[in-house]
Amino acid sequence: MDAETLREYLTFYQDLGFTSLYKRSAKPAKAEQVTVPVLPALPALAPEGDTLEKIREDIGDCTRCRLHAARHSIVFGSGNPQARLVFVGEGPGADEDAKGLPFVGRAGQLLTQMIEGTAKREGIPLERNDVYICNVVKCRPPENRTPEPDEMEICGQFLYRQLSTIQPKAICALGATAARALLGRKEGVTRMRGNWFKWRDIPLMVTYHPSYLLRPYNQDAKREAWEDLKKALHFVYD
């Protein structure tokens, strides 16, 4: 493996949250013949000619993390495979798990209204189908709990491949979990929202998750989320 490829692998695994990698020496000295943890064969970073279909095929009937146990469907993502804007949420809820599609419950309806309503008001011809929507984890966490760090690391490889394949002009991270998975930052959304960050070289805006906005006492957050979205839409479509 050449130095550049090695550097890319290390960045990829750092992005996934791994802090240590172990390598077995090709010809260990006798004194070194101890078992050390070795990662399984490294998957390709963004395999040559990667496509969303190929990623879905690689996921298969996935049992790579404990979230497989209670799921009904793997919720891969939906929308335009060449989208210029990708929304990333946390994980499927009950409606999404039942239908196999992301953001189809109440929060999803609000997201659709936000995207289409803001675009219309701003004179941008855009429908929900023009963007791409997916989640950090593809299987519903029981009781809608927050995904555990290891679940996010394991499933994150597929999210990263989706984003690398689509190569949108911008990403919108919906809520703290998506922001953590993509930026590795642990601050609350209130501190990060409305600002531009980067996932690799792609500009990334953090805003509230629509399910948070459904709570009646969050009217200020709703207004702020609309502002964030307006900013993102103008950045991408102007």
Ligand code: SF4
């Ligand atoms: S959440 Fe992701 S890694 Fe875990 S079982 Fe589902 S598809 Fe596989």
